[in-house]
Amino acid sequence: MPNLKLDIQGLTKKYSAKEGVGNINLQVNEGELLTLLGPSGCGKTTILRSIGGFNKIDSGKLILDGQEIQTLPPEKRPTGMVFQSYNLWPHMTVYENMAFGPKLRKTPSAQIKQQIADMLALVKMSGCEKKYPTQLSGGQQQRIAIARALMLKPSLLLLDEPFSALDAKIRAQMRVELKNIQEEAGLTIIFVTHDQEEAMAISDRIAVMNQGCIEQLGSPTEIYNNPASRFVAEFIGEMNFVEDTNGTLAVRPEDVVLKPASGEGMARIQNVMPLGHYTQIVLSCRNGAALKAFVPKEQALYFTENQAVDYIFNHFRHFDVLAHTA
Amino acid sequence: MKRLYYGLGKKQFWEYLLFIVFMLFFYGPLLNMVLLSFAGKYEYPDVIPQSYGLKWWDYVLSKAQLVQSISTSLILAIVVTLVSLIVCLPAAYALARFQFKGRSLVRLSFLLTNAFPKMGIYTAMTVIFYKLDLVGTFAGVVLVHLVNTMMFMVWIPSGSFRTVHIQQEESARDVGASPLRTFFSITLPMAKPGIIVAALYTFLGSMEEAQGSLLIGLPAIHTMPSELYGIIMSFPETAGSVFAIILLVPSIILLIIFRKYLSAEALSNGMKM
Numbered sequence: 001m002p003n004l005k006l007d008i009q010g011l012t013k014k015y016s017a018k019e020g021v022g023n024i025n026l027q028v029n030e031g032e033l034l035t036l037l038g039p040s041g042c043g044k045t046t047i048l049r050s051i052g053g054f055n056k057i058d059s060g061k062l063i064l065d066g067q068e069i070q071t072l073p074p075e076k077r078p079t080g081m082v083f084q085s086y087n088l089w090p091h092m093t094v095y096e097n098m099a100f101g102p103k104l105r106k107t108p109s110a111q112i113k114q115q116i117a118d119m120l121a122l123v124k125m126s127g128c129e130k131k132y133p134t135q136l137s138g139g140q141q142q143r144i145a146i147a148r149a150l151m152l153k154p155s156l157l158l159l160d161e162p163f164s165a166l167d168a169k170i171r172a173q174m175r176v177e178l179k180n181i182q183e184e185a186g187l188t189i190i191f192v193t194h195d196q197e198e199a200m201a202i203s204d205r206i207a208v209m210n211q212g213c214i215e216q217l218g219s220p221t222e223i224y225n226n227p228a229s230r231f232v233a234e235f236i237g238e239m240n241f242v243e244d245t246n247g248t249l250a251v252r253p254e255d256v257v258l259k260p261a262s263g264e265g266m267a268r269i270q271n272v273m274p275l276g277h278y279t280q281i282v283l284s285c286r287n288g289a290a291l292k293a294f295v296p297k298e299q300a301l302y303f304t305e306n307q308a309v310d311y312i313f314n315h316f317r318h319f320d321v322l323a324h325t326a
Numbered sequence: 327m328k329r330l331y332y333g334l335g336k337k338q339f340w341e342y343l344l345f346i347v348f349m350l351f352f353y354g355p356l357l358n359m360v361l362l363s364f365a366g367k368y369e370y371p372d373v374i375p376q377s378y379g380l381k382w383w384d385y386v387l388s389k390a391q392l393v394q395s396i397s398t399s400l401i402l403a404i405v406v407t408l409v410s411l412i413v414c415l416p417a418a419y420a421l422a423r424f425q426f427k428g429r430s431l432v433r434l435s436f437l438l439t440n441a442f443p444k445m446g447i448y449t450a451m452t453v454i455f456y457k458l459d460l461v462g463t464f465a466g467v468v469l470v471h472l473v474n475t476m477m478f479m480v481w482i483p484s485g486s487f488r489t490v491h492i493q494q495e496e497s498a499r500d501v502g503a504s505p506l507r508t509f510f511s512i513t514l515p516m517a518k519p520g521i522i523v524a525a526l527y528t529f530l531g532s533m534e535e536a537q538g539s540l541l542i543g544l545p546a547i548h549t550m551p552s553e554l555y556g557i558i559m560s561f562p563e564t565a566g567s568v569f570a571i572i573l574l575v576p577s578i579i580l581l582i583i584f585r586k587y588l589s590a591e592a593l594s595n596g597m598k599m
Binding site: 053054081104145 | 498500504
């Protein structure tokens with residue numbers, strides 16, 4: 001049984017009738033990386049900022065390490081936060097940026113120096129103490145921001161889309177490194193992103209959010225294989241929705257298996273698009289609906305445009321009429 | 327001349343000529359003033375003094391009231407700058423950070439005093455100040471100067487404060503700084519260039535302000551510019567030149583020290599709505 005780190009009870013923060021989050025209950029375990037995932041405006045950042053102390057909450061409790069923190073100002077909370085950008089103070093060197101927090105706590109300077117060297121090594125930025133933030137690339141700046149947040153040994157690290165301002169390649173690299181840092185330092189992290197691929201890659205658990213509510217909470221595999229609602233099914237990965245007499249079938253493109261038809265077939269191939277290690281084939285079904293299939297590249301050789309094919313679904317999920325209107 | 331014309335090429339030649347005319351127009355009067363101040367003997371129709379000496383410097387520096395006005399002006403400019411920083415910076419910060427109804431109206435209101443002829447405002451102020459017993463007092467003159475400098479002190483720092491991102495302040499809070507500490511360690515140093523420019527304008531503006539000082543300050547408070555009026559009227563122009571140079575010195579020193587902060591960018595940031 002994992003230890004409970006943060007317990008969010010009935011967190012409510014409304015900006016207006018529509019915007020904000022209502023009655024959020026969420027438990028974060030020690031040492032896990034939990035991601036709040038959702039489209040922009042779904043309330044994920046609101047929750048994160050409430051935990052960090054940057055939003056005054058309307059009601060609810062935030063219990064971190066057994067202590068209620070919802071009334072404390074940000075400087076009194078044992079959380080560390082990294083924002084999407086503009087984390088660093090440009091008039092200070094990397095060293096001064098990182099020493100700012102410990103100095104406020106009157107940590108001896110020899111100790112600060114050692115700690116900075118350790119933290120820079122952790123984020124693979126050793127030796128850049130004397131540089132100014134503007135001399136660093138965007139990815140390097142975010143590493144320093146993470147290192148600075150870690151200087152104070154936060155009980156909980158809050159990351160607000162920390163990589164979304166970076167190029168795709170560096171973003172992918174930073175994910176791997178964040179995961180390594182988390183394991184090395186035994187951190188508990190709440191990570192906010194709108195990028196479902198990023199969430200799938202790094203999270204222990206994902207909370208998929210929509211319109212101020214958590215739609216589903218589970219491991220990346222659970223959420224991918226068993227989406228609890230049509231919204232989750234649509235938001236995470238690619239999904240086909242096939243209308244059926246008593247509802248909707250949700251089918252992943254990789255679960256659509258094709259074989260060449262002898263006669264008319266169930267569908268006709270509209271378009272074949274090789275995407276590297278797999279090929280995307282778009283079918284036009286008899287009823288006119290489009291269906292997407294991912295086929296391994298060797299098998300894709302058997303299919304061409306305008307060909308008649310049959311298909312079966314390896315795995316699907318059924319949403320009844322009521323559920324899919326929601 | 328012909329050699330120069332063909333040596334430089336037609337286009338360059340005219341450019342140089344224009345440049346020389348411009349320099350003469352710009353620095354000619356200044357140069358003339360410096361020459362006049364070091365005149366021993368000077369009579370009107372000539373441009374250059376007939377003989378040189380420090381006679382007029384001795385003369386001006388021996389007038390106790392004139393020397394007194396130098397220190398009055400310097401102290402006044404320093405006090406005006408400090409008071410203006412204390413009063414205007416919080417307003418500038420509020421205008422930069424907080425969304426409230428009528429924000430742009432408040433911003434515009436700081437322009438109003440500069441939109442009307444100053445003399446009208448000063449006259450109206452004199453009437454009110456007279457009732458408040460502020461006429462002829464140091465505090466009264468400080469207040470008049472503040473009216474002039476408020477626009478610089480609010481608009482320019484407000485532009486600088488806006489270049490400080492809210493995340494940068496929040497990061498400081500996050501690592502344990504109180505709101506006040508955040509302001510002094512993060513926000514203020516980052517906005518420093520704009521604040522220095524504004525303080526410079528305020529100081530220089532206060533140093534050269536004459537009309538308001540005359541109306542409100544007399545008879546008790548004599549500043550250099552208000553004295554200059556009197557000197558021009560009742561002393562030879564050589565004495566006026568000496569005094570004008572003394573008035574110029576602090577401005578030139580300040581501009582040299584802070585020239586790296588004086589950029590068009592700092593100004594234009596402040597003027598954005």
